[in-house]
């Protein structure tokens with residue numbers, strides 16, 4: 001069963017997940033990277049085919065990734081899929097949260113299509129709608145707003161090792 005990172009856009013799922021995988025000595029999968037490798041840039045999928053198509057592709061990539069023995073970082077909206085929700089129930093799920101204040105500068109110049117229009121306002125709206133899902137699925141919650149990335153990484157690695165004993 002993989003160790004999975006969930007949470008809102010720009011919380012740090014991809015960056016923290018990659019370093020946790022290195023710390024644990026297991027493979028790392030970023031589902032957005034796989035989507036891009038197979039279908040091209042995410043903005044392009046959104047504008048050319050629409051969000052619904054993106055979610056279909058995402059679901060296929062996520063389903064494959066969750067069968068692997070790896071650390072898996074999902075895109076922020078992947079948990080909207082009910083099959084993904086079912087697969088994550090009972091898994092090791094790290095929820096990375098972040099404040100709107102801290103995320104503001106991380107969104108500057110972002111290519112994430114869902115926040116391309118009105119930045120932090122859109123980010124907050126989307127996060128508020130999804131927060132109950134993140135909270136329900138989480139087995140560990142970390143906040144990246146003020147804590148240096150490597151401290152979070154060390155914490156998750158130690159937690160996971162303890163959990164597996």
Ligand SMILES: Nc1ncnc2c1ncn2[C@@H]1O[C@H](COP(=O)(O)OP(=O)(O)O)[C@@H](O)[C@H]1O
Nearest residue numbers: 009010011012013014015016106144147148149
């Ligand atoms: N403490 C922190 N933990 C994780 N990421 C951070 C932190 N502080 C700043 N960042 C920055 O946040 C940005 C978003 O990270 P990313 O991993 O792409 O997020 P996500 O995959 O959740 O969308 C990166 O530019 C990263 O360097």
Ligand SMILES: O=C(O)C1=C[C@@H](OP(=O)(O)O)[C@@H](O)[C@H](O)C1
Nearest residue numbers: 008009010032075076077112113
């Ligand atoms: O929250 C979302 O719906 C999305 C989050 C993005 O991933 P990150 O959470 O890694 O930024 C990416 O999958 C896509 O832009 C849609």
Ligand SMILES: [Mg+2]
Nearest residue numbers: 013014032075
């Ligand atoms: Mg990411």
